[in-house]
Amino acid sequence: MAKKFMYINRKAPYGTIYALESLEVVLIGAAFDQDVSLAFIGDGVYQLTKGQDTKAIGQKNFSPVYSALGDYEVTKIYIEKESLEERGLTLDDLQHLVWEDEDEDYAEKDSIRLVSRAELADVLDEQDVLLSF
Amino acid sequence: MPIEANGKVFETDEEGYLSNLNEWEPAVATAMAEAEDCTLTDEHWDIINFLREYYEEYQIAPAVRVLTKAVGKKLGKDKGNSKYLYELFPYGPGKQACKYAGLPKPTGCV
Numbered sequence A: 001m002a003k004k005f006m007y008i009n010r011k012a013p014y015g016t017i018y019a020l021e022s023l024e025v026v027l028i029g030a031a032f033d034q035d036v037s038l039a040f041i042g043d044g045v046y047q048l049t050k051g052q053d054t055k056a057i058g059q060k061n062f063s064p065v066y067s068a069l070g071d072y073e074v075t076k077i078y079i080e081k082e083s084l085e086e087r088g089l090t091l092d093d094l095q096h097l098v099w100e101d102e103d104e105d106y107a108e109k110d111s112i113r114l115v116s117r118a119e120l121a122d123v124l125d126e127q128d129v130l131l132s133f
Numbered sequence B: 001m002p003i004e005a006n007g008k009v010f011e012t013d014e015e016g017y018l019s020n021l022n023e024w025e026p027a028v029a030t031a032m033a034e035a036e037d038c039t040l041t042d043e044h045w046d047i048i049n050f051l052r053e054y055y056e057e058y059q060i061a062p063a064v065r066v067l068t069k070a071v072g073k074k075l076g077k078d079k080g081n082s083k084y085l086y087e088l089f090p091y092g093p094g095k096q097a098c099k100y101a102g103l104p105k106p107t108g109c110v
Helices: A018-032 A042-048 A063-072 A081-086 A117-125 B026-035 B042-058 B064-075 B082-088 B093-100
Strands: A004-009 A035-040 A076-080 A098-101 A107-110 A112-115 A129-132 B003-005 B008-010
Touching (some): A004 A117, A018 A035, A018 A063, A035 A042, A035 A117, A042 A063, A063 A098, A076 A081, A076 A117, A081 A112, A112 A117, B026 B093, B042 B064, B042 B082, B042 B093, B064 B082
Parallel strands (some): A035 A076, A076 A112
């Protein structure tokens, strides 16, 4: 039976390796037919911001990879509302992530779910495995 | 082992993947294929070009399962299955096609 895996992303995208490592583990793990969700909390919400430009720090901008998550059947991406608000951000500042439903003629559906801290706690409670990055 | 194509020498890693994907040109794919006794047909090029477009957009080499699904959508269901892709690329569509396309080895491919 598929287990519910939740990857919790807490850190800004560059400066540490956590965000990229998390993304790689998610992509690898997606091959194993588990029920995968991602959560972005705290500075982790910066990982999904639009218009990232890494030229000045000499690192690869891996933010386009998030838009491939739908292809990997990762379709549940939770964003904590309070974390966005505390940083003066709204959903409009983040990439619009979608997945295509093959059963409905590739109709695009939203992957992003904006949830409050309390709602996210409930989602975490339902998981079998929590991986924190 | 470096590979020679079009009168130039291209660096590769120990598994034969191009070191610098910006250096890629079609002759690289042809030379890599020849080294593995594979003659590239239009069908091969469809997949190689598709992979390069995918990388351009998403910055990753897709896993085989993802490639299969995406090819099915773009090039038709008759091509979006592993039988078709493995006939074209018997060493594995992920590894072999990505290598010819100058991409890194797909994430999750061991």
